[in-house]
Amino acid sequence: MLKVENLTKSYPETGVLFKDANLTLSPGEVIFLKGKSGSGKSLFLKAIVALTPVDKGEIYFKDEVTTGDNLPRLRSKIHYVSQHFATQTGSVRDYLTAPFKLSIYKDKKPNLTLDGKFLNKRLSLLSGGERQMVHLKRSLSLKPEILLLDEPVSAMDPETKKQALDLIKEFLEGGGAVIWVTHDPPVLDGKVINFPQFT
Structure with a gap:
């Protein structure tokens, strides 16, 4: 389903974050990445969907390289769910429905199964946990095939x-x-990778 080959990322100031990383992800599988803060785990997720450049390496989704003209379509199949909730000024309803204005999601429907009062609540008033739940529900309602969870x-x-x-x-x-x-500690059954060694 997803294959990462020889992915390498470095910064001049801090050196190599991860080098020649290889990973294969199959349907129904969960892989946990564990490691110290600042080790590059979040950047690794971002690199999979080309949200940050890498030094070298290839990412394949169903044998298709995730770069170039196919990237927007592939990003609709692979969702990066950040730990940092973007600053928004609207309501929960606005946030949940915004992506469905894009033609790529025209055949999908937003998840509005939350309490009506909560849907009208301003995003700025949500707790951290509430924001995380809204963020997760929005991603799931877009029907991705892979979730990259930070x-x-x-x-x-x-x-x-x-x-x-x-x-x-x-x-x-x-x-x-x-x-x-x-x-x-992992909260579901799955493979655990000690980042960035991938062992």
Whole structure:
């Protein structure tokens, strides 16, 4: 489903973050990336969807290189869910429905199964955990095939975290796949990679 080959990223100031990284992700699989803060885990996820340049390496989605003219379409299939919620001025409803104005998502519908009062709440008034849940629900409603999750439940209370995990399990059971950056012990069955050694 997803194959990463010899991916390398470095900065002149800090040196190599990851070198010759190789990874294969199959449908229904979850891979956890664990490592120290600042080791490049988030950048690795961003590199998969070309949100940051790399020194070398190739990323394939279903044997198709994720660069060039096919990148917008491939990004609709591979979603990066950042730990940092973008600053928004609108409501939860506005945030959930915004992507569906794009032609690439015209055949999909937003997830508006939240309480009506909550849908009208301003994003700026949400707690960190609420923002993470809204962010996750928006990504799932766009029907990706792969989720790249960057600390997706770190700010959630136990009840909200359980709801989020149930959504992710359902996504995996439907044939989706996940790469999950975390500092915590894995919360689902899956492969654990010690970043950046990939061992």
